[in-house]
Amino acid sequence: MSMFRAMRELGYTVLLGINDWDETLRYYRMFPDQVKVIIKSAWIDDCIKDPKCIKSEVNPTGIPRWKSEFSMHFFPDTHTRFGLDYKWIIHADRHFYGEEGAEKLQYIGYSLEDACMKHPFVPHDQRPMAAWTLAKQASLFHLGTKETVFNKSYFELASEEPQLDGLSFRGAYQVNGEYMKGWIHDTPVQALNGVINLGKIGPDQFLDELASSRILIGVGNPPLSPSPYVALCMGTPFLNPIKSWDPENPNDRSKWVSQHNYLKWLDPPYVYNVQAHAYDQFVSAISQAIQNPPPRYVDPPMTIENVRRRVERLVESDWKELAREYMEEKIKEGEKYTWTL
Structure with a gap:
């Protein structure tokens, strides 16, 4: 459009x-x-x-x-x-x-600038202590370790971390074992412990959820989703999982393969790049995002x-x-x- x-x-x-x-x-x-x-x-x-x-x-x-x-x-x-x-x-x-x-x-x-800017900005101190999980299907939590970048236990464990101030994880996903069936490594596909699932929601409610969240959590897929751009425009930072990197030089972003391979070039307070299967990095990024909330951000090429x-x-x-x-x-x-x- x-x-x-x-x-x-x-x-x-x-x-x-x-x-x-x-x-x-x-x-x-x-x-x-x-x-x-x-x-x-x-x-x-x-x-x-x-x-x-x-x-x-x-x-x-x-x-x-x-x-x-x-x-x-x-x-x-x-x-x-x-x-x-x-x-x-x-x-x-x-x-x-x-x-x-x-x-x-x-x-x-x-x-996405006009549609986003029409949505009211929610001041960070008025937002509930909640993170939004970027997944439309529960299957995304049941793929192999290369594609499912965080263990399913992370969300429940992180909600108990004292530095996250009782943060809850929310999402809106379907539980459908047929989705990406050939990629699924552990069954049965089921709802995720530690993530409040709203089920299927419409675009207006999705915008409301992004605008009132403390951070958007990527889980490895889908790649290059537009949702992180919407979140940034709402003043909601994005946790971007790094799926692979150069072990000899892990800070070389040109060698990273991340969920959102363009946003890997941005830094906090907007984007927190976190290595796959690194629980301490996962918790630390969320904690930093809560403590240092960003203003609205529209990437200049996307005006x-x-x-x-x-x-x-x-x-x-x-x-x-x-x-x-x-x-x-x-x-x-x-x-x-x-x-x-």
């Missing part, structure tokens, strides 16, 4: 095709010069493979590949590149922190202004010239192309 909003605010017209390249091709041929980019779902490559759809010497009114190859991902994955450079892969979140120009892919991102700027760059870049340069380099390496610019 952030992309649609940005395009609307920039004055661009958006046409939606419903899994039908014949319809897309028909509209494209009506006004080819006005169509700047065609963005498809990550795995849809029908037009690219269809000589009646893609522009070539025998099909001069087809869609140029440099317009139709943009593929949309949530995760910053590289394995769906179909023939042009990685910049034709658009993604919503990042693994790396730094200059956008160094990104291998085309980061567009999204913004609607910056999303709009990146959408404008996507639409206005000279992709034809970039594709030409890429093709010329590949032709020198022996690559052959059946499609034309």
